[in-house]
Amino acid sequence: MIGAGVVGFSMAWHLQRQGHQVTLIAPDLETKPGELSGSQAALGLLMAQVYRRSSGRGWRLRQQSLALWQQWRQELAERGHSIPGRSGLLQLATTPAELEAQERLCQQRQQQGLPLRMLTGDELAALRPALPEPCLGALSSPLDGQIDPQPALEAFRRDGITHGLQLVCQRVVQIRRAQENHDQRWWVELESREGLSARWLVICAGLSSPALLTPLGHERAQSPVLGQAAELQLHPDDWGSLNWPGSLSWDGINLVPRPQGRLWLGATLEPERTTPEAPCDHAVQELLNLKGHAPKWLQRSSVLRLWHGLRARPSGRPAPLLEVLEPGLILASGHYRNGVLLAPASALWAGEQIAAAESRG
Structure with a gap:
């Protein structure tokens, strides 16, 4: 998984709970999110039921996330990780x-x-x-209501590490398709020139996502x-x-x-x-x-x-970008003003895509 904002950390945490081994890669993992990251700018407003539409993908995602935030905060609190907020x-x-x-x-x-x-x-x-x-x-x-983004990030991080989340604090140079034992996998090349191989690769790196996807033929401008x-x-x-x-x-x-x-x-x-x-x-x-x-x-x-x-x-597409671009490659990015709100529903969606594909063999 590439990207360490609230979407990336919540998605890693959720996929772990589904039994997946998760490695999260980002260059700013050793410190708080960078000054120019989307999560750093967020105040954590949860505007779900005041959303002006009453149907469609945007409405469904907001209602899912609102319910999931309540469940996840309670579960994390029971594990000793409090996420402050205001109803x-x-x-x-x-x-x-x-x-x-x-x-x-x-x-x-x-x-x-x-x-x-x-x-x-x-x-x-x-x-x-x-x-x-x-x-x-x-x-x-x-x-x-509202939840505090930084404590939320820290809760997902700490609980994830406790349950085996691997963190790689490096910049990703490129991603490419690979084959291992006749199975298609994804190769992630790091700035150290080392690499990681995975069957599933989830990209939730915000503005850094297009540069990784364009060489593969996926134009998703943001x-x-x-x-x-x-x-x-x-x-x-x-x-x-x-x-x-x-x-x-x-x-x-x-x-x-x-x-x-x-x-x-x-x-x-x-x-x-x-x-x-x-x-x-x-x-x-x-x-x-x-x-x-x-x-x-x-x-x-x-x-x-x-x-x-x-x-x-x-650019030219509704936010957020939630797509299975090709087998094993998932994009979850472009959340614009609603990254904190939509993080749980995005994680749920990604988990469902992986489960459905694996059930098909």
Whole structure:
């Protein structure tokens, strides 16, 4: 398996549980994910039931993942690996058109038996002035929420190693088809010029995936999109002001309350990038001041740290890219803004493809 983001580690962990011996290869395994990785930029929002579609692959993947995250977190906690998170998501409407769309979605979800609801005027008034403005209404989704990506990565890593996960901290130079005892296998050449052979090769290396696949004749272009994030420390007088029923989504910006009066902000405010540049100052300020609409409590906060990452967006294909490209070669990449959310369902899908192929002999 190539790639050590949340998709790669969760997939390795899941395949281990199915009885497979797994080796995970990536150049940044000895440290935290690199500054420009997609997992590093993620805040871990789980937007499944607020997804605007009600059918199709995207809907199914989100609902599978939401259920699996609950199961996996419980299983990992029983093994001593806690993944912190926060239940509930509040999506604010900033325009009349957005409010109308939320009301339609709420009605659809309630007809499906899901617990989404629009907050009443009195409930909104009770949350002000902590809410960013404009806020014409709010859709509450109690089963959506947020999990912390870095503890999740560490949980999969530690539990995986305990159960035999092998880690190879090297860059992959190329992959090629190979034959061993008349069986087709995959050969992975490392930067040390050493190599590994496997019957199944799963590529979940984000923006590094196309360069590995193109020589094999598989064109799966992905574009880098820059995501920004910030951690803020609220003024002590404002610690109790964030009485939201979960994390908050406002005009493309996500706000996640943290312990000890801290707050995460995250957004994808910049166009697609062709080079791994840092965010421009204007985009960072747009994030920190909520596009000029920061409430007083947010204006009084102080910035503890800023970080960013490049998210892999498929070019000309819907995200994510989940494909069996040829026998023994699986692509699970291009998750764009939903890598954390869709990691469990992607792992489940990959496991099903391998099981189905092996059952056919």
